[in-house]
Amino acid sequence: MDTYEEALSWIHGRLRTGIKPGLSRMEWIMERLGHPERRLKAVHIGGTNGKGSTTAMLRSILSEAGYEVGTFTSPYIEQFNERISINGTPISDHEITLLAQKIRILADEMEDMSFGGPSEFEIITAMTFYYFAYVRPVDIVLFEVGLGGRLDSTNIVHPILSIITTIGMDHIQFLGDTLAEIAFEKAGIIKNGVPIITAVEQPEALDVIERVAKEKKAALYLNGREFSGTWLSSTEHGEQFGFQSSFSIHGQLETGLAGLHQVNNAALAIMAVDYLRAFYSFFIEEEHVEKGLKNIHWPGRFETLYEKPLIIADGAHNEEGINALVQTIHQRFSDRNITILFAAMKDKPLDKMIQQLKGVADQLYFAPFDFPRAAQKEDYEPYTDEKSSIVQDYHQQIRLFQKLAKETDVFIITGSLYFISTVKNTAFFSI
Structure with missing residues (x-):
């Protein structure tokens, strides 16, 4: 070594x-x-x-x-x-x-x-x-x-x-x-x-x-x-x-x-x-x-990754974390159009976490990613509906948001801190 x-x-x-x-x-x-x-x-x-x-x-x-x-x-x-x-x-x-x-x-x-x-x-x-x-x-x-x-x-x-x-x-x-x-x-x-x-x-x-x-x-x-x-x-x-x-x-x-x-x-x-x-x-x-x-900066905690359009990363990796995120969304963005990209570990209470996110999201995307404990497509399928869907290429979804977003739109990336790390270490925040 x-x-x-x-x-x-x-x-x-x-x-x-x-x-x-x-x-x-x-x-x-x-x-x-x-x-x-x-x-x-x-x-x-x-x-x-x-x-x-x-x-x-x-x-x-x-x-x-x-x-x-x-x-x-x-x-x-x-x-x-x-x-x-x-x-x-x-x-x-x-x-x-x-x-x-x-x-x-x-x-x-x-x-x-x-x-x-x-x-x-x-x-x-x-x-x-x-x-x-x-x-x-x-x-x-x-x-x-x-x-x-x-x-x-x-x-x-x-x-x-x-x-x-x-x-x-x-x-x-x-x-x-x-x-x-x-x-x-x-x-x-x-x-x-x-x-x-x-x-x-x-x-x-x-x-x-x-x-x-x-x-x-x-x-x-x-x-x-x-x-x-x-x-x-x-x-x-x-x-x-x-x-x-x-x-x-x-x-x-x-x-x-x-x-x-x-x-x-x-x-x-x-x-x-x-x-x-x-x-x-x-x-x-x-x-x-x-x-x-x-002056504190702590990556992945309601962190602004991109300002125009607004893209935020928040490692809300359990039910309590999602609850805090939802409160913050209500507090700060009650009049904005909210798109959420969510990826979690399969051993988390997905049903309770997703239920909370659906209450604030205008559009919710589930993102399977490469990690041993990460939830995959089959784990998210029970929660899909007219405004909730599974994406295989979350990079493309983020780029699409950057290209089409209006001033009132907000994109929030949340769930596992491992997912936040994966997203942040992929340099795609430019069109």
Whole structure:
């Protein structure tokens, strides 16, 4: 494995092992690497929706304040390297290659062990811990949970702060089919004595979060109770809101991300900043918060890809994400003609997601695409009707929209973040 291409091929080849919940493989790797996870000052961020946006907002604020911020996020949108970044800049191809070489030695050794070789996600997680501990130390690292929390490979970290954004019915085949069961898995990231910030609302899920926090003697900061964000108005590219906690008051702030749900994500990020400032002496002023939120860019989150005609990409990959997208469409484009291009994973609740989209779309297209878990033509056929159809060439559909669209038309590409990544990496946004 001497080249970047060979490194990526090996990493992606581990997808064949599937999802492998459990921490035994990661614990073994960390032991062999000298426990890099113990060398980091980290924030651990889990939840069903909003993890990526909250991570991006917190990173942007801390970067504005002059800190070096490492992030571990998934999936990637524009390039694989962005999963491991410093202040939003992905690490280099050379660094990816060197990290993969380091972890592959251990991965090969694990193949003959009882727990087997690591999954793709475990390999990338191990690369991240090693990188920020030994190769490129930073002031703080933000770790986004991959799946669930309790058995996620990131959960070997002992952070200074944990965040659980929301709870929703997603990945039920792994996490359980009730909100309480899913909340239990998400609450698995709560550590002894480590404060937890959350925007969870459903009583049955919140009961679990509160119980676990009490058992772990972890201070709980709840959105709407210990802190709150209040929406004020929408701007061209984001939302204006006010924020209040026992640590700070902001009369008017603005996010660079659109959608009412981004106010909650921003409130979580600001509460995290307040905590870091109050208990870990991070020097963060009001102007850092203001600029960090306003200047944020997070690919695939209600992102404008093309302005005339208007084409937007939003990775609403589950039922809750679609619900947030629908609210944003109602809020911003109630008087516009809406065309939606939708592609999702076949293990998602397609019926509920499509039903919501049909409520706002004047024309809805389903797009099968090349990905192991992606829904295909036969999965979409039950949902076709006079305004909903399957397209085999979504590139052509987008070009056709660009050619024929009127000023009042909006084209929204949504569903799987893997699909958004595929679309964004195909350079066709010109006629």
